[in-house]
Amino acid sequence: MRTKLFFLLLLLASLLWIWLRSQTDLEQYTLNGATMGTSYNVKIVEPVTHIIDQTALHNDIDSLLYDINHIMSTYIENSEISLFNKAPAHEWISISQNLCDIFNVAIETSRKSSGAFDITVGPLVNLWGFGPEHNASDLPSEVDIQARKNRTGFQHLKIQNQPPAALKSIDSMYCDLSAIAKGWGVDRVAEFLESKGYHNYLVEIGGEIRAKGVNVHKGPWRIGVSSPNELSGIQKVIEVLDVGIATSGDYRNYFEMGGVRYSHTIDPRTGRPITHNVASVTVIYTSCMMADAYATAINVLGLEQGMMLAEKENLPVLMIVKTENGFVEKKTPSFEAYISK
Incomplete structure (x- = not known):
């Protein structure tokens, strides 16, 4: 009798151990696809007992990104931003709440950066061959640059929050959301995952990232910051939990003419590509859009x-700077806490 009881208790203990392990062991699901002229990757970590309908979730994410693209892409003629760019100046144009929110964030960042960030830079982006317009075979003239600059300026974009509307106070203003689109898309996908009950995930679109919770090893997400040196691969590894990460750099998207390299990043204040020695900037913030x-x-x-x-904004920032002796790192004090030891 005691032997039977012992084996029964042993069986129950084994079943309890198996059940507890099934509740704590994690599995990673990976979904990927194309969007915004680049790729996206979504990693979701769930207990092994939680079965995900990957096909349905994948379709939902693709549908969401399709809608986002039709708000923000200047390469789609009937996207919301394209229709706004074609709308007449000096009139209030009804816009979606989404576009209104994006405009507000963009204008706030423009003010804080004294115009270094400016979504009305579109005419200049196109002039230098980095937008939907056909690439020019020659460098733009000073006359062309000044003419395009006259069509820019965030201060000429007025926003009304209720009901959402926007007004262009100069003719031929052209907004380009490429410097904020991927980050906003990442945030929207992350919010969608949250609404579905997923709290351990990593969302990446074209290198912009938002991570929450833990990875499959129950630790913080480990993110590699790319090195501008193609031979080096990863410059730095950071560990994050509930933040967005974005990198801006001039070492992948550029053209060369006459032995000079021209960055895709246009300084709205000069109307020309940036020429300084900062190769890349990585910023950590709660919102990937920001x-x-x-x-x-x-x-x-x-x-x-x-x-x-x-x-001034207490931002965790890593800069990779070109010098005569190679690349060097410049960091804000708050970035140090994220570096993998």
Whole structure:
């Protein structure tokens, strides 16, 4: 009798151990696809007992990104931003709440960066061959640059929150959301996952990231910051839990002419590609959209002014700077806490 009882208790203990392990062991699901002219990757970590309908979730994410693209892309003729760009100036144009929120964040970042970040830079982006317009075979003239600059300026974009509407106070204004679109898309996908009950995930679109909870090993998410040196791969590894990460750099998207390299990042204040020695800027922020916007603003500002903005806003920032002896790192004090030891 005692032997039977012993084996019964042993069986129950074994079943309890198996059940407890099933509740604590984690599995990672990976979904990926194409969006915004780049790729996206979503990693979701759940207990092994929680089965995910990956096909349905994948379809939902694709549908969400399709809708986002049709708000923000200047490459889609009937997207909301394209229709706004075609709308007449000096009239209030009804816009979606989403676009209104994006405009508000963009204008706030423009003010904080003294115009280094400016979504009305579109005419200049196109002039230099980095937008939907056909790439020019020659460099733009000073006359062309000044003519395009006259069509820019965030101060000429007026926003009304209720009901959401926007007004362009100069003719031929053209807004380009590429410096904020991927970050906003990341945030929207993250919010969608939250609404579905997922709290351990990593969302990445074209290098912009938002991570929450833990990875499959029950630790913080480990993110590699790319090195501008193609031979080095990863410059720095950071560990994050509930933040967004964005990087702005000039070492992948550029063109060369006459032996000179021209960055895709346009300084709205000069109308020309940036020429300083900052190769990349990585920003950590609770919102990936804000990280995206600040990364662009700081990259335009350059080392000294960029660091001043980062420290004023208490931003965790990593700059990789080109020198005669190679690349060096410049960090704000708050970035140190994220570096993997």
